[in-house]
Amino acid sequence: MRLIKKPVLCNYYLTYRCNASCYFCDIWEKPSPYVKFDNLKQNLLGLKSLGVKVIDFTGGEPLLHQELPEYLSYAKSLGFMTTVTTNCLLYPKKAEQLKGNVDMLHFSLDSFDKEEHDTGRGVACYDFVMESIQIAKRLGERPDIIFTAMNSNIDQIEDIYLQICLPNNLVLIINPVFGYNDIDDGGALSEDNLDRLSAYGKMRNIYLNEAFIDLRRNGGNKVADPVCKAASSSIVISPFNELVVPCYHLGKKKFPIDNNLVQLYNSAAVQQHISLEGRMPECEGCTINCYMQPSFAVEMNQYFWKALPSTLKYNSMKGTWKSMLK
Template structure:
């Protein structure tokens, strides 16, 4: 049963540029401009009219955009929940400007071991994450640690949780690695069971529907769980609407100041209707599109996602904003 028929999330790619070169991501390899403030203002107004509640300013590295604070201010003016994930390299420099503008601030950290984390990110950023945590806490911010889980680092969850998250009262978000276009990897059933166990611990967030989807072999085109195109609008740095999702990116439509009418057009809605049913959608388990998919249709994944969703929103207080 479909509970929400309109899009709820926007993945707004401010730039594909990045000051890291993570081995499990290929976004940073793409040439890219930066989003303009003028086009973002137009798009954010239309996103609100379409019913979008959450805007994820992403990249690349979103803090490379020097007007990020202005973009966040515009999104907040439209009543949206804002989220930013950063590798921490630039956060101490811009923290004062971003104070109070990011509802869900995530620092990426994949190991409590400095050398191991820096190697996975292709740049020395562990110390900057530690500095970012201290700076954010001093400003009264409540950042989270987002931990991308591989077979090779799952054993580090306990140490990172005990040594970094609990002493700083941070939520540890477990983000199971996914595979796409030859990038990333899959997790064993043993690792997935270990993640489920960790998801029950204090200040740990794991969407258990991610685990269930992987155990089920991902999305299946004959009975798709993916609702990427109808739940999530993807806007590129070139100010184009990307469908059906960023990773598949079959078609890009120039927005030209008309996001709402473009999204509701017959041509776009024809593509939206194919979400989860295209050949490349078979076996997909991409977290950033599955999470909103789990939120809009009452099925076994909705029920699997519900406890962790309630847990996180209770800790962070974001449920109050969702009711506005």
């Protein structure tokens, strides 16, 4: 049963450029412009009209965009919740400008071991994460640590949790790795490691969407009975000012927005592509977290009930439920 028929989230790609080269991601390989403020203003008004509640300013590395602070401020003025994930290379320089305008600020950290983390990210950013935590605390911010969990680094969770998150009162977000295209994700998480992640998810100051675990145990999205509602629960906007459907990672069709997002989104051509969400051959077995998270929230099914406790836990830890009620 569908609970929410409007899109709730926008993944707004400010640029595909990145100052890191993570081996489990290919976004940084793409040529890209930067989003223009005039386009963003028009699109945010359209997103508000369409019912979107959360804007994920993403990339690439979103802090590369010089106007990100102004974009965040404008989004907040329209009543959106905002989220930004960063590798922290630029956060020490940008922290003061971002203060107070990011509801969910995520610092990427994939290992307690500096060399392992920096090798995986393709750039020396571990020390910047450590510095950024202290700067954020000093500014009264409370970032989350987002950990991409793979078979190769799962043993690092305990040290990050005990030695970084708990002493600094930070939430550890465990983000199970997912594969797409020809990306080397190190292989699907083993059953034993899925059990270990599930156990971590029950601990205080740790957020793990338990539905992610169930989805992987069940073999991912099934085109015959799709759980994925990527295109109807989320809106993807590219740095080229395009509406991308059904999702960024498939990107089967890109429609120029031309300052008329609402009309474009409701057009027959776009709605036809939205109707294919989760049903295309490439959708079989998909476990991409950034689309499954909102999918679990808009339709009542087995994954909705699995996701609900962890979602409530995170909102309680972060106090974001107050903003969601506005």
